[in-house]
Amino acid sequence: xxxxxxxxxxxxxxxxxxxxxxxxxxxxxxxxxxxxxxxxxxxxxxxxxxxxxxxxxxxxxxxxxxxxxxxxxxxxxxxxxxxxxxxxxxxxxxxxxxxxxxxxxxxx
Numbered sequence: 001x002x003x004x005x006x007x008x009x010x011x012x013x014x015x016x017x018x019x020x021x022x023x024x025x026x027x028x029x030x031x032x033x034x035x036x037x038x039x040x041x042x043x044x045x046x047x048x049x050x051x052x053x054x055x056x057x058x059x060x061x062x063x064x065x066x067x068x069x070x071x072x073x074x075x076x077x078x079x080x081x082x083x084x085x086x087x088x089x090x091x092x093x094x095x096x097x098x099x100x101x102x103x104x105x106x107x108x
Contacts, residue, residue, distance in 0.1 A: 004046040005090050006068045007035060012055035021059045027079060028052065031063060034082050042086065061101065073101035 011028035014020060035050035056064045061075035065085075072095055074085065081099060088094045 002047065003049045003068075005048050007048070007050040007090075008053035008056070008066045008068070009035065009050065010054070010056045010059075010064045011052040012059075021062070023056075023059060023063050027063060030079060031065070031077060031082065034079055035086075038082055038086055039090075042091075044091065046090075048090065058101065070095075074099040075101050 009028060009032045010023035011032060012023055013028075014022040029052065032050060032052045039048050039050055053066075056066060056073070058064055058073065058075065063077045064073060064075050065077050066073045067085075067089060072089070074081075074096060077085070077099060081096070085096055085099070088096050
């Protein structure tokens with residue numbers, strides 16, 4: 001494994017008027033940049049990578065990221081959630097339950 005934690009942030013953008021939402025329109029690139037900046041500032045002693053990705057195919061749940069190797073999908077992610085995700089998931093290996101895909105799906 002190259003990275004201890006690998007964060008993929010959807011930045012997919014659909015054509016104007018498309019039937020489905022698109023993460024790229026909901027701060028996708030801003031979230032990528034914020035993750036990169038905040039991880040660099042923390043200078044954590046593990047191998048990390050945050051990068052943009054194409055469509056993760058769960059657009060209906062809002063801005064989506066997935067963190068490997070756990071394969072945890074977080075949905076509805078906002079810029080204000082990044083510090084919590086870094087502190088809880090990346091540093092302390094605790095899932096942010098309120099953003100986890102299954103929790104959101106249970107509410108719908």
